Amino acid sequence: MSEHATPLAHQFEEPVQQQEAATLGMWIFLATEVLLFGGLFLAYIIYREQAPLAFSEASGKTMLVPGTINTAILLLSSYFVANAVHLTALGRRREVVLLLLEAILLAMAFLIIKGFEYHHKIEEGLFPGANFHFAGTQARGVQMFFVLYFAMTGLHALHVAVGATILGVCAVKILFSRYPARLATMVDVSGLYWHFVDLVWVFLFPLFYLISHRS
Amino acid sequence: MNPTKQNAWTLFVLFVLLAGTVGAAYVDVGKWNTAIAMMISTVKAALIVLVFMKLHRSGHLVVLTFFAGLFWLAILISLTLGDFFSRS
Numbered sequence: 571m572s573e574h575a576t577p578l579a580h581q582f583e584e585p586v587q588q589q590e591a592a593t594l595g596m597w598i599f600l601a602t603e604v605l606l607f608g609g610l611f612l613a614y615i616i617y618r619e620q621a622p623l624a625f626s627e628a629s630g631k632t633m634l635v636p637g638t639i640n641t642a643i644l645l646l647s648s649y650f651v652a653n654a655v656h657l658t659a660l661g662r663r664r665e666v667v668l669l670l671l672e673a674i675l676l677a678m679a680f681l682i683i684k685g686f687e688y689h690h691k692i693e694e695g696l697f698p699g700a701n702f703h704f705a706g707t708q709a710r711g712v713q714m715f716f717v718l719y720f721a722m723t724g725l726h727a728l729h730v731a732v733g734a735t736i737l738g739v740c741a742v743k744i745l746f747s748r749y750p751a752r753l754a755t756m757v758d759v760s761g762l763y764w765h766f767v768d769l770v771w772v773f774l775f776p777l778f779y780l781i782s783h784r785s
Numbered sequence: 786m787n788p789t790k791q792n793a794w795t796l797f798v799l800f801v802l803l804a805g806t807v808g809a810a811y812v813d814v815g816k817w818n819t820a821i822a823m824m825i826s827t828v829k830a831a832l833i834v835l836v837f838m839k840l841h842r843s844g845h846l847v848v849l850t851f852f853a854g855l856f857w858l859a860i861l862i863s864l865t866l867g868d869f870f871s872r873s
Contacts, residue, residue: 590844597847601854608858612865619870638807642800649796652837656788765837772829776822780810 576752589755596759600766607770610722614777617714624711630782631696631712632719636683637779641771643683644730647676648768651737655761661751663744670741670757673764677734684727691716719778726774729767736760795836802829 582588618625654669695703698717706712740760744750786794806825810818834840840851 590846593843594846594850597850597854601850601857604854604858605861608861612862615862615866616869634807634810638803641803645796645799645803648833648837649792652792652795653789656792762838765833768837769830769833772826772833773823776806776810776819776826780806780822781819 576755589758592755592759593762596762600762603766607722607725610718610725611773611777614718614722617711617718621708621711621714624708625715626782627706627708628712628715628719628782629778629780631691631694632779633687633690634779636687637775640680640683641775643676643680644768644771647673647680648765650676651761651764655754655758658744658757659751659754661749663747663750666750666757667741667745670737670744674734674737674741677730677737680730681727684723688720691719722774723778726767726770729770733760733764733767736763791836795832799829799832802832 576585576588578585578588582591650669650673654666654673657666657669691697695701696712696716698713698720702709702713702716704712737760740753740757743756744753747753802825806822809821809825812818814821834851840848
């Protein structure tokens with residue numbers, strides 16, 4: 571067996587079929603993830619329609635600079651992972667491990683910044699529930715905005731943590747593998763998941779941080 | 786173009802679009818603000834899906850799965866909103 575070929579599991583006829591099956595499986599999983607987040611986006615549309623002014627006012631309470639930095643962080647990490655996927659197929663162990671580590675560090679930075687934002691929101695009394703506090707006529711709608719904010723960014727942050735763990739497993743496996751190129755499919759499907767996490771944030775960012783007119 | 790270079794260009798365009806979407810939030814165009822932000826996000830998403838996720842180089846079955854996902858999302862949103870906003 572060549573050092574580039576992934577060992578063939580017995581249910582497959584040929585390596586290409588095995589690789590396609592793995593990729594297809596990940597895309598089908600991602601389609602179900604689209605529906606998971608889709609339900610939350612739907613809730614967002616309906617509640618925003620009912621309280622447009624409150625949503626705009628609440629959006630002004632989010633922190634634009636950390637939000638923008640976090641968007642850049644995820645885009646950059648996706649770039650590293652895309653390169654890692656390409657280089658794994660070429661068997662370039664050192665570069666791939668470094669790229670994956672960089673992506674993981676960026677994921678951690680994302681979570682730290684997110685935690686800092688959450689802390690700030692909770693201190694301000696904007697966490698929904700008994701301690702929610704907002705002066706003004708729009709308090710009800712503003713609270714709904716923050717229910718969605720914490721639910722959607724929280725679910726997303728969970729995906730970031732899971733994605734970073736998966737990338738970590740890839741990095742370790744490649745580091746100790748005799749033939750790193752054989753792990754190309756694993757890195758490929760892990761990369762798909764990571765790009766999806768980036769994709770969700772691309773829509774979350776404007777809907778929560780950018781809907782009030784900034785000046 | 787070699788994939789590494791292609792990825793680098795894509796990242797550059799994504800950063801430009803990010804700057805654009807943040808910049809657009811400082812211009813008051815009323816209801817259009819959200820529409821513009823969503824259009825920019827859609828372009829960013831398309832770049833991520835096509836280049837980083839290599840959809841354009843994937844097989845027909847994967848492309849079909851991608852569009853099926855979007856189609857089901859469209860059903861979820863359109864039928865629910867259709868019901869929601871047509872109630873009296």
